[in-house]
Amino acid sequence: MSSDVVLRLAPENWPFSLECLPQPAYMVGGAVRDALLGRSREYWDLDFIIPSDAVKVARAIARRYQAGFVLLDSERQIARVVFPNATADFAQQEGESLETDLHRRDFTVNAIAYNPHSQSIIDPLGGCDDIKSGLMRMISPRNLRDDPLRLLRAYRQASQLGFTIETNTQNTIRNLASHISQVAAERVRVEIGYLLASPQGTPWITKAGEDGLLAPLFKNANHHSFTKLAAVDTVANKLAEHWPQLGVKLQNYVRDTVKTTWLGIAKLACLVHQQPTAAELELQELTYSRAEVRAVTTALKLFPQLKFADSVREQYFLFQEAGIVFTATILLALVDDNLVEPMSGTHPFQVYAPLISRYLNPDDLVAHPTQLVSGKNLMIALNIPASPLVGELLKEIAVAQAEGKISTQQEAMEWAKAIIQQ
Known part of the structure; x- marks a missing residue:
């Protein structure tokens, strides 16, 4: 084992001392x-096999370093x-020996x-050779069948x-593909999320689809x-x-608590039914969050309308409905145009450039209106009760301002009076 590998795995880099093991x-x-x-990590994600008392060892380390402790599986003794x-998982050895566990x-x-105590590598299955060859090789078909999420992994x-x-391995995955339906939707969704998160994942999610792994999940993907x-x-x-600013926005998460980017939302919209209501049901079955479902369905509903939003009024209402989903929506619109008429020069961008410019300009009153008057102001000044009329007046005032x-x-008050009189 090279000195570089020893340095990368050295206990001195761990968040706890080797003497704790x-x-x-x-x-x-x-x-x-x-x-x-040869990869280094900023965030350590460590896994340890302990022959006995794995949970006891983990609890002692957590107590010593005042770290968080989570019992992941009491039956299999994983904490x-x-x-x-960093996170460090400690699991009880499965079987009578380390080799049995690795198999x-x-x-x-x-x-x-x-083994950090002896600084030695134990590789009974030839994993080091497969790393050198850049190969994902299964240990056995049974192992894949026992946990079908491994097929997608x-x-x-x-x-x-x-x-x-x-x-x-790939032939075995094809034969076992239908077993993916046995896996909890939440676990599948995490793997799909990784594949949607980067361009490197795109050909692989396509390959997974061709090999039959996505059919039980995304029934309308073709x-x-x-x-x-x-x-x-x-x-x-x-x-x-x-528009570099738009490129940055596409990499932003939908929410801090939802680790899907707007680029990921646009990709997810490609895999589901193109009718928003059907897509909503499909995504709910896969346990996507309410924010992700709304983002996908809004983008699917609005992207065909972008090309035809010519007037300020139409654009105002479109931006109001799209909100922050605009980034994924404009991307889907351009993809659709690109497939109908392959991109040449900046032709497709010319159609949507005014909308993009409005969206990226925080002072644009069409995309980002500011409120001249409040509903309460209107009710007092015009002596009208709280009703849907107040909301309609506020909309008309915002359009007129835009x-x-x-x-x-x-x-604004005069404008509202004129509307009521009409």
């Missing part, structure tokens, strides 16, 4: 694999310790152990590592869906070149 104890999984690949810049894992590259990890899937998916990445890059017909509170 019993002998023997083994680090396994992604941290070992990434160290062998997590949460540090400010129960998903892929050879994830079945390599590191092969594509996700191939995407993240820049690997390919070994032929026999060849055209995957063509659109690839176009999203292409168009997003071109948008970022023309059109440049009024600009002061007094003019």
Whole structure:
């Protein structure tokens, strides 16, 4: 084992001392694999196998370092310790030996152990050779069948590592593809999220679809869906070149608590039914959050309308309905145009440039109206009760302001009076 690997795995880099671990104890999984690949991590995600008393060891470490403690599985004796810049999972060894435990894992590259006490690598399944060859190779068909999420994980990890899937493994995945329907929707959604998050994931989610893994999840996804998916990445890059600010917004999360980007929302919209109501039901079945469902359905509803929003009035109401979903909406509109008429020069952008400019200008009153008067002001000044009429008057005042017909509170009141009189 090279000195570089030893340095990357060195206990001095851990959030706790090596003396906290019993002998023997083994680090396994992604941290070992990434160290062998020469990858460093800002955030440590560590996994340890302990022959006995794994939860007791984890609890003692959490207590010593005043870190968070989570019991993940009482039956299988798995616990997590949460540090400010790291998590460490401690699992009881499965079977009578370390090798038995490693033989129960998903892929050879994830079945390599590191003994920090002796600084040695244990690799009974040839994972190191597969890392050098850039291959995702299954340990056994049974292991994939026992946890069918591993079928999809092969594509996700191939995407993240820049690997390919070994032929026999891919054939096995195709044969077991229908088993993915046995997995809880929440777990599937996490893997899909990783694949949608970057351009590297796009060809792999397409491959997963071709191999039958997406059919039980996205029942309406077809060849055209995957063509659109690839176009999203292409168009997003071109948008970022023309409007860097829009490129940044596409990488923003829908919400701080929802780790899906607006680029991811546009891609997700390609995989579901194109009718918003049907798409809503589909996404709810997959347990997507209310914010994600609303984002996808709003983008699907509005993107066909963008091209025809010519008047200030039409644009005002479109921006009001789209809100922050505009970024995904404009991306879908451009993708749709690009597939109908392949992008040449800046032709498709010319159609949508005025809308994009409005959206990116915080002072534009069409995309970002400011309120001249409040509903309460209107009710007092015009002596009218609270009713839907008040909301309608506020809308008409905002449109008139956007059109440049009024600009002061007094003019807004006069405008409202004229509407009531008519």
